[in-house]
Amino acid sequence: MKIPFTKMHGLGNSYIYINMFEEHIEEEKLSKLAIDVANKDTGIGSDGLILIEPSKEAAVGMRIFNKDGSEGKTCGNGLRCVAKFAYENNLVKEKTFLIETKAGNVTAEVHGTHQLIDEVTVDMGEPSLNRKAIPMIGEDTSQIISENFEVSHHPLELTAVSMGNPHAVFFVENIEEAPLHDLGPIITHDHRFPEGVNVEFVEVVNETELHFRVWERGSGITQACGTGACAAVVAAVLNRYAAKDQVVTVHLSGGDLAIRWATDNHVWMKGKAQTTIEGTFLWS
Numbered sequence: 001m002k003i004p005f006t007k008m009h010g011l012g013n014s015y016i017y018i019n020m021f022e023e024h025i026e027e028e029k030l031s032k033l034a035i036d037v038a039n040k041d042t043g044i045g046s047d048g049l050i051l052i053e054p055s056k057e058a059a060v061g062m063r064i065f066n067k068d069g070s071e072g073k074t075c076g077n078g079l080r081c082v083a084k085f086a087y088e089n090n091l092v093k094e095k096t097f098l099i100e101t102k103a104g105n106v107t108a109e110v111h112g113t114h115q116l117i118d119e120v121t122v123d124m125g126e127p128s129l130n131r132k133a134i135p136m137i138g139e140d141t142s143q144i145i146s147e148n149f150e151v152s153h154h155p156l157e158l159t160a161v162s163m164g165n166p167h168a169v170f171f172v173e174n175i176e177e178a179p180l181h182d183l184g185p186i187i188t189h190d191h192r193f194p195e196g197v198n199v200e201f202v203e204v205v206n207e208t209e210l211h212f213r214v215w216e217r218g219s220g221i222t223q224a225c226g227t228g229a230c231a232a233v234v235a236a237v238l239n240r241y242a243a244k245d246q247v248v249t250v251h252l253s254g255g256d257l258a259i260r261w262a263t264d265n266h267v268w269m270k271g272k273a274q275t276t277i278e279g280t281f282l283w284s
């Protein structure tokens with residue numbers, strides 16, 4: 001099978017994008033395709049696969065598959081790249097339009113000159129904060145803000161945020177010493193998160209700057225995670241390290257994102273989207 005693809009990234013969080021307005025791939029093959037394209041030795045190499053699809057409710061639809069073939073509900077860096085692709089490839093005519101995801105519809109605005117888009121702003125919607133919505137085990141509907149969370153004899157403090165997908169945020173004194181390699185792969189599968197979780201360590205620099213590292217559910221360490229950066233800013237506000245309605249610069253391994261948790265409860269994200277490769281994947 002010959003599958004035309006575009007490789008794009010948001011701050012180094014790279015996916016193989018397939019234009020499903022033109023291609024057809026059977027549903028039951030998608031998970032394996034994600035694993036195969038993501039493999040750097042026998043495939044193309046990426047953090048997963050993103051499908052850009054026709055949508056009944058929005059201008060375009062997005063589906064995201066992690067490196068291990070599992071399907072996520074949304075992807076912040078992916079949304080910026082889908083918006084760039086949709087505008088540059090004339091799937092949409094306006095610079096502001098709706099994108100459907102499995103976590104709901106979001107509004108994206110592309111920035112750039114004529115057909116070349118370099119930055120995108122996305123209204124990522126409202127965070128969900130209660131235990132059931134994350135989801136975490138337990139019956140109550142309370143918020144999880146700096147809750148004691150022991151893992152492998154490490155006493156941590158957890159703030160949990162859903163941006164349509166689950167995030168476990170841990171504030172640390174020094175980002176360079178965060179136990180990402182050791183605890184990321186354990187926390188992501190912790191039984192207290194029945195659907196797994198994206199794991200973020202965050203150092204507060206000041207009210208408007210955070211350092212951020214991530215272990216993504218289904219993909220492991222990545223250079224950046226857009227929904228994770230949004231979750232980190234929400235967690236910083238909940239812990240009074242930052243203020244609502246203020247733009248916070250999140251420094252990720254692959255670059256910076258500007259995030260604002262507005263007073264109407266919506267989280268806004270602005271950052272780069274880049275295309276690196278266009279080609280054809282030969283798949284059997």
Ligand SMILES: N[C@@H](CCC[C@H](N)C(=O)O)C(=O)O
Binds near residue numbers: 074
């Ligand atoms: N890289 C993403 C998030 C991708 C999905 C995530 N791993 C999950 O399973 O929830 C982002 O930029 O938000």
